[in-house]
Amino acid sequence: MKITYKDAGVSILEGDNFVKKIKKLVPITYDENVLEGVGLFASCYKLDNNNILVASTDGVGTKIKIAQYINKHFPIGIDLVAMCVNDLITTGADPLFFLDYLATGKLDKDIHFQIIKGIVEGCKKASCALIGGETAEMPGVYKDNEYDLAGFAVGKVDLKNLILPTVFEDEKKAKDVYKNYYKEAQKRKIKRGDIIVYLPSSGIHSNGYSLVRKLFFEVIGKKLRLSPSEILQKSIKEILRKLKLIEKEKKEKYNYLLENLSKEFLEKYLYQVLLEPTRIYVEDIKKLKNKYNIKAMAHITGGGIPGNLSRVLPSNFRAKIYLDVEKDLKFEKVLIKSSPEVSIVLPIFKLIQSLGNVPLEDMLETFNMGVGFLIILDESEKEKLYEDDLKIIGEII
DSSP, rough: OOOOOOTTTTHHHHHHHHHHHHHHHHGGGGTEEEEEEEEEESSEEESSSSEEEEEEEEOTHHHHHHHHHOOHHHHHHHHHHHHHHHHHHTTTTEEEEEEEEEEEESSOOOHHHHHHHHHHHHHHTTEEEEEEEEEEETTBBOTTTTTEEEEEEEEEEEEEGGOGGGGGSSHHHHHHHHGGHHHHHGGGGOTOEEEEEEEOSSSSSTTTTHHHHHHIIIIHHHHHHHHHHHHHHHHHHHHHHHHHOOOOGHHHEEEEEEESSSSHHHHHHHHHHHTTOOOOHHHHHHHHHSSSOOOOEOOHHHHHHHHHHHSSSTTTOOEEEEEEEEEEEESEEEEEEETTOOOSOOHHHHHHHHHTTHHHHHHHHHHHEEEEEEEEEEEEGGGGGGGGGGGGEEOOO
């Protein structure tokens, strides 16, 4: 059986089409201070001639269901902060403060305290203040033990340090945005030959969980006659060994996974892998901004590398990315080049692809594949990369 993200109930294409549709409607609310609205990772609003406010909002998606099955909610709070601030910092801004919204069928002080503790931990990692929030009890909309979350982050950046890579497609708009800093900002114009470096992800992060749940709960869980909470408490090794006993005709596949996935990964319980918090990149990017002339950044979330990198590429440029995948793939603005010599794709993605027979195209458009954040730099900065343990993953073509 082959599993795709669409089979799991999520259509990336429909999501993209919805954004295109509202992009025609939303601008009627803009005033002259909106520098960038819907479309990029975060929105930019000019306070004065030098100070730009940047805002982003996000949720955690169906990863929440994993936490609810296993009653471990602390990581979800970290995820909530991460998804917002990682988007925000792509503009060059530093986070200032955060707000949360929690909706539930019935308030459970123990569960919801765990979540807030996680949010506090995320805010500490992101160096931003948790200044408020809203908790809504909504019986009839949610069951007593269910909840959903949304987060809102606001940051600030000086105009001269603002990173808006696509604005240079319109020189008049670029001059209007950057004003006296236009000449300085031009140094950040993307050109062919620019290099792309990456920051690794910590795991799945917070996207693709509808597919993950379908695979492990509806397909594998049923084969092993285990409920979601039961299979989550099995180790990866135990799950593969049980599958090997049941599906003897697939013995070679399971043996391959048992022999080639790392021992550390195989020993982990499934819930540990699936609830690994999203990495927060705020401090990493603060350090790199002071050392490199960053031209663009992309947070790799839903849509994967092809969907998110393309958001910061001017229309006349494409990117080539080297990954340890089985074949080359061509997307609209991103070319994935099969490169077995690199080691980037994390074990969890190899496991999901193999167990679910997920097409590589779906894997790349659903998951981060081990790449949490991409940064575009001038080729001349290549010699400094080793000092910060940065590795080149691609180039602009």
